[in-house]
Amino acid sequence: MPVEHAESSPAPLLPGSSSPPSKLPPLQPGHTQGTSLLHSHLGAQELTVREGDPGTFQCNMKGGDMGRYYMYWYRQHPQGSLELISREDDYYGEGFQDRFKGRVENSNNIYTLQILAAKQGDAAMYYCATRITLKQLCSRMDQKLPKGVDRYLSISF
Numbered sequence: 001m002p003v004e005h006a007e008s009s010p011a012p013l014l015p016g017s018s019s020p021p022s023k024l025p026p027l028q029p030g031h032t033q034g035t036s037l038l039h040s041h042l043g044a045q046e047l048t049v050r051e052g053d054p055g056t057f058q059c060n061m062k063g064g065d066m067g068r069y070y071m072y073w074y075r076q077h078p079q080g081s082l083e084l085i086s087r088e089d090d091y092y093g094e095g096f097q098d099r100f101k102g103r104v105e106n107s108n109n110i111y112t113l114q115i116l117a118a119k120q121g122d123a124a125m126y127y128c129a130t131r132i133t134l135k136q137l138c139s140r141m142d143q144k145l146p147k148g149v150d151r152y153l154s155i156s157f
Contacts, residue, residue, distance in 0.1 A: 045057070049115070049118045050118070051118055051119060051120060052117050052118065053117070053118055054114060054115060054116055054117065054118070055114070055115045055118050055122075056112060056113070056114045056115070057073075057112070057113045057114075057126050057128075058110055058111070058112050058113075059071075059073075059110070059111040059112075059113075059128030060109055060110055061109040061111075061130070062109075064109070065106075065109070066104060066106055066109045066110075066111065066130075067104075067106035068132060069130040069131060069132045070087060070088060070130065070131050070132065071087070071088040071102075071104055071111045071128070071129075071130055072084065072085075072086065072087050072088070072128070072129040072130070072131070073085040073086045073100075073102055073111070073113040073126065073127070073128060073129075074126070074127045074129055075122075075124040075125065075126045075127070076124055076125045076127065077123075077124045077125075078124075080124075082127070083096075084096075085100050085102070085113065085126075086100055086101075086102030086113060087102070088102060088104045088111065090102075098116075099115060099116045099117055099119075100113060100114065100115055100116065101113070101114045101116060102114075111128055113126065113128075
């Protein structure tokens with residue numbers, strides 16, 4: 001029996017927007033601010049695979065440099081909360097590390113999520129997300145933060 005998967009192209013996070021979910025869960029201690037959902041360059045996609053087969057989603061960043069951000073994959077079942085699947089540097093949410101693989105291609109601004117062996121419970125909406133901190137921004141610009149400054153910069157798309 002085929003398993004259906006869908007990737008959404010979230011709308012900008014604006015007041016009154018009906019999608020995506022208005023609040024993302026905490027990512028890591030100290031990493032709860034500055035999170036935005038990205039537009040997928042490819043638009044909304046639907047992926048159908050058979051149980052046990054692999055499936056792949058791609059998220060493209062348009063007009064930016066993916067190498068300057070932390071990249072994340074989340075999924076959400078109908079009426080469910082968002083679940084963290086993957087963060088770009090081989091960090092996986094609980095229960096996802098054995099069957100999912102996230103990979104960033106900075107040179108092509110592509111973040112890929114591969115489901116290694118699909119299960120019926122994988123049918124959900126999949127979201128690509130990004131975040132950046134002021135520390136990251138300054139370090140990538142070869143600048144130093146003033147002593148004692150450790151603030152987050154919120155980026156919206």
